[in-house]
Amino acid sequence: xxxxxxxxxxxxxxxxxxxxxxxxxxxxxxxxxxxxxxxxxxxxxxxxxxxxxxxxxxxxxxxxxxxxxxxxxxxxxxxxxxxxxxxxxxxxxxxxxxxxxxxxxxxxxxxxxxxxxxxxxxxxxxxxxxxxxxxxxxxxxxxxxxxxxxxxxxxxxxxxxxxxxxxxxxxxxxxxxxxxxxxxxxxxxxxxxxxxxxxxxxxxxxxxxxxxxxxxxxxxxxxxxxxxxxxxxxxxxxxxxxxxxxxxxxxxxxxxxxxxxxxxxxxxxxxxxxxxxxxxxxxxxxxxxxxxxxxxxxxxxxxxxxxxxxxxxxxxxxx
Amino acid sequence: xxxxxxxxxxxxxxxxxxxxxxxxxxxxxxxxxxxxxxxxxxxxxxxxxxxxxxxxxxxxxxxxxxxxxxxxxxxxxxxxxxxxxxxxxxxxxxxxxxxxxxxxxxxxxxxxxxxxxxxxxxxxxxxxxxxxxxxxxxxxxxxxxxxxxxxxxxxxxxxxxxxxxxxxxxxxxxxxxxxxxxxxxxxxxxxxxxxxxxxxxxxxxxxxxxxxxxxxxxxxxxxxxxxxxxxxxxxxxxxxxxxxxxxxxxxxxxxxxxxxxxxxxxxxxxxxxxxxxxxxxxxxxxxxxxxxxxxxxxxxxxxxxxxxxxxxxxxxxxxxxxxxxxxxxxxxxxxxxxxxxxxxxxxxxxxxxxxxxxxxxxxxxxxxxxxxxxxxxxxxxxxxxxxxxxx
Numbered sequence: 027x028x029x030x031x032x033x034x035x036x037x038x039x040x041x042x043x044x045x046x047x048x049x050x051x052x053x054x055x056x057x058x059x060x061x062x063x064x065x066x067x068x069x070x071x072x073x074x075x076x077x078x079x080x081x082x083x084x085x086x087x088x089x090x091x092x093x094x095x096x097x098x099x100x101x102x103x104x105x106x107x108x109x110x111x112x113x114x115x116x117x118x119x120x121x122x123x124x125x126x127x128x129x130x131x132x133x134x135x136x137x138x139x140x141x142x143x144x145x146x147x148x149x150x151x152x153x154x155x156x157x158x159x160x161x162x163x164x165x166x167x168x169x170x171x172x173x174x175x176x177x178x179x180x181x182x183x184x185x186x187x188x189x190x191x192x193x194x195x196x197x198x199x200x201x202x203x204x205x206x207x208x209x210x211x212x213x214x215x216x217x218x219x220x221x222x223x224x225x226x227x228x229x230x231x232x233x234x235x236x237x238x239x240x241x242x243x244x245x246x247x248x249x250x251x252x253x254x255x256x257x258x259x260x261x262x263x264x265x266x267x268x269x270x271x272x273x274x275x276x277x278x279x280x281x282x283x284x285x286x287x288x289x290x291x292x293x294x295x296x297x298x299x300x301x302x303x304x305x306x307x308x309x310x311x312x313x314x315x316x317x318x319x320x321x322x323x324x325x326x327x328x329x330x331x332x333x334x335x336x337x338x339x340x341x342x343x344x345x
Numbered sequence: 346x347x348x349x350x351x352x353x354x355x356x357x358x359x360x361x362x363x364x365x366x367x368x369x370x371x372x373x374x375x376x377x378x379x380x381x382x383x384x385x386x387x388x389x390x391x392x393x394x395x396x397x398x399x400x401x402x403x404x405x406x407x408x409x410x411x412x413x414x415x416x417x418x419x420x421x422x423x424x425x426x427x428x429x430x431x432x433x434x435x436x437x438x439x440x441x442x443x444x445x446x447x448x449x450x451x452x453x454x455x456x457x458x459x460x461x462x463x464x465x466x467x468x469x470x471x472x473x474x475x476x477x478x479x480x481x482x483x484x485x486x487x488x489x490x491x492x493x494x495x496x497x498x499x500x501x502x503x504x505x506x507x508x509x510x511x512x513x514x515x516x517x518x519x520x521x522x523x524x525x526x527x528x529x530x531x532x533x534x535x536x537x538x539x540x541x542x543x544x545x546x547x548x549x550x551x552x553x554x555x556x557x558x559x560x561x562x563x564x565x566x567x568x569x570x571x572x573x574x575x576x577x578x579x580x581x582x583x584x585x586x587x588x589x590x591x592x593x594x595x596x597x598x599x600x601x602x603x604x605x606x607x608x609x610x611x612x613x614x615x616x617x618x619x620x621x622x623x624x625x626x627x628x629x630x631x632x633x634x635x636x637x638x639x640x641x642x643x644x645x646x647x648x649x650x651x652x653x654x655x656x657x658x659x660x661x662x663x664x665x666x667x668x669x670x671x672x673x674x675x676x677x678x679x680x681x682x683x684x685x686x687x688x689x690x691x692x693x694x695x696x697x698x699x700x701x702x703x704x705x706x707x708x709x710x711x712x713x714x715x716x717x718x719x720x721x722x723x724x725x726x727x728x729x730x731x732x733x734x735x736x
Contacts, residue, residue, distance in 0.1 A: 117622075136622055138408055158408045159619050177616065178673065179409040180651065195412040197651065201616075201673040220673040246716060248678045270677065 043067075044301045045342045047103070048309055048316060049076035049090060050333025056090070056106065057316075057332040059307065061300045061341075064318060064328045070106035073099050078120040078163075079338040082145075083127040085345070089145070091118040091132070098132060098143065103342055113150050115141035120338075122163040122172065124187065131172045131185075133160035140174045140183075142190060152190040156183045164205030164214060166229065175202035175216055182216050184232055194232040198225045204296075206255045206264075208279065215264060217252035224252050224266055226282060236282045238266075245271045254296035258321070259303040267294040267308060274308060276324060286324055290317035298339035309336035367414070369656040371646060372442035373399050373421045373639075374457070376430045376449035381520060383582040395448040395471055396421065397628040398636030399643050404627075406647025413651055419643075431456055438462045443658045446642045448472040448635070451482075458484040467658035469645075471638035475525065479686040479722065483729035488665065488687040490645070491638040492607045494529035496721035500605040500693035500705030501575075501598055502533035503719070507707045510572035514543045515599075516565075516587065522579035523600075530575055530599060542569045547583050557586035566592040575599040602697065605705065608637030609696040617675040641680070641689065645672050666732075677704070678717065686729040690717040 044061035054076060058068040073092025080089050081103070088101040089112075097111035098118055115134035118141070122131050129151065132141045140160055142152040157179025164173040165187075172185045175198070182205055184194040199221020206215045207229065214227045226236040240250045251269035257279065258265065266275040270293050276286040291310025298307050299321070306319040309332075316336060318328040373396060380390060391397070403419045410416055420442065424433045430453045437445070438460065444467045447454055451473040458468055463486060470478060470489045479493050505513070513534065517527035527544075534540060545568070549560065565574070565587070574591060576599045578584035584601035596602055610621065610631025620640075624632040632640075648670065649661040664670060666687070671679035676692040683690055693705045706716040712723075722728070 135619055157412060158405045159616070177619075178405055179412065180648075180673075181409070181412055183412070192412075197413070200648070200671050200679065220679045221671055222679070248715065248717070251677075 042344050044344050045103075046298055046300065046307045046316070047079060047081075047088060047340050047342060048307075048332050048336045049079045049338045050314075051075055051077055051311070051335040051337040053333035053335070054092075055333045056088075056101070057336070058106070059316065059330055059332070061305065064330055066330065066332060068106060069333065070101075072101065072108060073097060073111075077337045078118065078132075079340045080121065080123050081340050081342055082123070085342045087145075088340070088342075089121065089123065089130060091121055093117050093119055093135070098130065100145070104345060110148070112143050112145060112148055113141075114143060115139055115150070115153065120161055120163050122165045124165055124172075125167065125169040129187075131163055131165065131174070133163050133174055135159050135161060138176070140172070140185065154183075154185055154190055154192065156192070157181050157195075162203055162205040162216065164207050166207050167209060167211045171229070173205045173207075173214055173216075175205050177201045177203065177219075180218075180221075182214065182227065182232075196225075196227055196232045196234065198227075198234075199223045199237075203253045204255050206257065209257055209261045215255055217255055217266060219251040219253055219269060222247065222250050222252065224255065224264075224277070238277055238282050238284065240266075240268060240271070240275055240284060240287075242268075242271055242273055242287050245273070253294070256297045256299065256306070259299065265297055265306060267297060269293055269295070270312075272310075274306075274319065288319055288324055288326060290319070290326060291315045291329060295336070296338050298341045301341050301343035307339050307341075309339050311335045311337065367656050368416045368418060369646070369650050370418050370420060370441060370444065371399075371403065371643060372437050372445040373419055373423075374434060374437055374442075374445050374447045374449065375421075375423045376453045377424060377426050378450060379426050381580050381582070383580055385581075385585065388581075391628070391630055391633075393628065394633060395635040395639040396423075397624065397630075398471075398632065398638070398640035399446055401624055401627050402640040402643030402647070405623075406643060406650075409647060409651060413654075415650055415654075415656075417647065417650075431460075435460065435462065438466065443467065444646055444661065445469065446471060446639055446646075448639065451475045451478055454478065454487065455482060455484070458487050465658060467646075467662050469642035471642055472635060476529065476722075479688050480728035483686050483731045485687075485731040486662075488642075488645075488662070488682055488689070490642040490689045491634065492691060492693060493688065493721055494526050495533065496688070496691075497605040497607075497693055498526070498529035498533035499536065499720045500695060501530070501603070502537040502539060503705050503707045503710050504603070504605070504695050504703055505534075505539060505573060505598070506537050507703070507709075508573075511539070512542050512569070512571040513539060513573055513575060514545075514568045514571040515541050515575040515577065516545050516547050516584075517577040518547050518579070518582060518584075520580060520582075523577045526579050526600065527577035530577060541575075542571055547578070549583070557590050561587050561590035562592045565590075568592070571595060573598055576601050598695075603695050603702050604697070605693045605695050607634035607691065607693065608632060609634065609694060609701075611696050611698070611700055612675070612694050614701070615675050615677040620675050641672070641674050641691075644674070645670070645680075645682075645689070648672050680717075683718070683724075685724045685727045685732050686722065687732060688721060690715060690720075692717065693720060
């Protein structure tokens with residue numbers, strides 16, 4: 027805790043600005059980036075191996091998967107202090123907060139289970155058996171269907187959030203890492219890291235309606251390993267992080283054509299938009315930094331050094 | 346929910362409910378051998394080396410099978426050192442074994458592969474690193490998941506080139522495994538433009554637990570100046586006593602020091618930590634290269650069965666040898682099988698006791714189709730003809 031104290035003392039009166047919060051997997055810390063100055067304004071020590079990160083809808087609480095602490099930690103973003111832990115099941119890696127702002131769906135990577143936790147009562151509501159190494163977590167905009175992808179079983183498991191039962195399983199390419207519903211809820215996008223592809227599934231039928239492959243000049247096909255995905259604010263584009271290919275692909279959400287590849291840091295995992303949606307922040311695991319992309323021009327504009335192995339990112343508007 | 350229900354039927358992957366599950370039988374066939382005596386008895390070979398990997402992998406693919414309506418069964422046959430291997434193998438085949446994961450020395454493996462009743466079976470070699478099994482003695486019904494001597498030696502040679510270590514020396518043991526590994530190292534050094542300044546053979550039979558400090562300096566004193574000392578000591582007999590006792594203070598590589606291996610308990614990147622956790626939970630020990638070879642064989646079988654929806658050996662084999670196979674193996678790249686010799690193409694970690702030093706293939710070693718094929722005999726070089734020869 028000494029580290030946290032020192033760092034916060036140094037920043038006696040932090041200027042108010044929009045922020046990007048980043049989990050540093052190998053440092054057990056959170057880096058807080060000031061979106062105006064593009065500098066790290068605070069670093070907070072938290073639980074072990076932090077990965078998944080998301081804010082409550084009112085931005086009063088920050089949830090972080092502290093995988094090796096076997097807990098989801100609830101943090102006060104104004105102070106960086108851990109308020110309490112939520113029961114999460116073993117080895118939580120990634121999660122998704124339901125649109126009701128209350129239930130967290132957590133992937134327990136070691137247990138082949140999806141755990142549903144009520145953030146208010148702090149109790150486990152349900153546990154659902156899924157495939158081996160669950161990771162990608164998506165939820166439909168109406169909150170009716172939650173999707174867990176399992177990396178070693180190579181499936182998207184569609185879970186009815188009323189009954190907490192699996193209603194369908196869609197086989198996708200090898201090692202699915204991330205699941206993202208389109209903002210209108212009609213499609214589910216699943217990235218397959220080892221398969222090197224993104225599958226677009228029809229949410230009504232759970233059947234694949236399209237598949238995206240990637241090719242970057244000068245980059246070996248084996249290095250193209252899609253992980254994180256994010257729909258642009260207007261839903262016309264999807265940004266896909268390509269892992270060790272060190273690029274973000276910009277995909278036309280309608281035609282499924284790749285429009286552009288943006289060079290970022292090494293081993294890019296996940297992304298978050300600035301609250302004003304003009305900038306995209308990417309976590310680059312191996313280079314230990316965050317690339318800032320201008321969304322209008324699709325050009326990288328800055329690189330910010332954070333902790334070791336930055337994994338996830340989440341945005342908070344000016345408090 | 347009606348909409349969802351329709352989708353389930355259309356998707357055809359509604360889990361095992363209702364549908365008749367297909368059973369795929371996988372046989373574990375092991376020929377136990379008495380390991381050669383080594384100078385230190387402190388680290389015993391686990392009794393279930395290899396088998397634990399197969400068991401874990403079966404649990405993994407069985408979980409997948411719950412959702413695809415496919416069922417897997419592992420039938421274990423372990424032949425003790427004093428018993429005959431071939432009758433046990435014949436009995437398994439007569440009992441219906443068609444997909445076999447085998448842990449046996451090269452001679453037993455070949456005898457099995459050549460049985461009339463094994464024609465059309467699919468056999469995975471998880472133990473024998475011999476070059477000939479991937480070359481002149483290759484068999485169309487045998488795939489290999491353990492890297493060959495040549496693949497490991499090529500990985501180390503690439504590492505040496507990357508490090509710009511020019512002056513090299515080597516000590517080799519006298520066992521056939523030592524000689525085979527030393528020969529592979531020599532060939533790899535030549536392949537990557539390196540050479541050995543000197544070689545010596547370890548012939549001492551003294552007990553090195555008492556005498557290493559006294560004998561190794563003298564033994565290594567006449568070696569010419571070198572950056573790195575290679576050691577070929579596959580059973581782990583003498584090389585451990587060479588470390589830190591050499592005349593010149595030099596790092597070791599090969600069977601000791603920086604070791605190119607198929608797998609090790611220190612591999613953690615690319616999600617490997619999850620596999621290591623599962624393995625430790627199951628076996629109470631670290632996962633070794635032999636465990637991984639068995640794990641990845643069963644994982645490949647499961648992947649092929651899932652993708653092809655088939656259980657017959659011929660369909661599984663042709664899928665695994667095709668470009669479509671992209672097997673996740675926690676080594677950061679999709680794995681597949683070479684269609685010229687049946688070898689799994691795989692990255693080779695170079696490890697110490699405590700960390701992964703580096704992982705081959707390295708940047709700059711280019712290949713027309715797949716960088717992984719810079720490790721081991723490539724299509725134009727292969728001496729194997731059972732797979733239809735070089736295309």
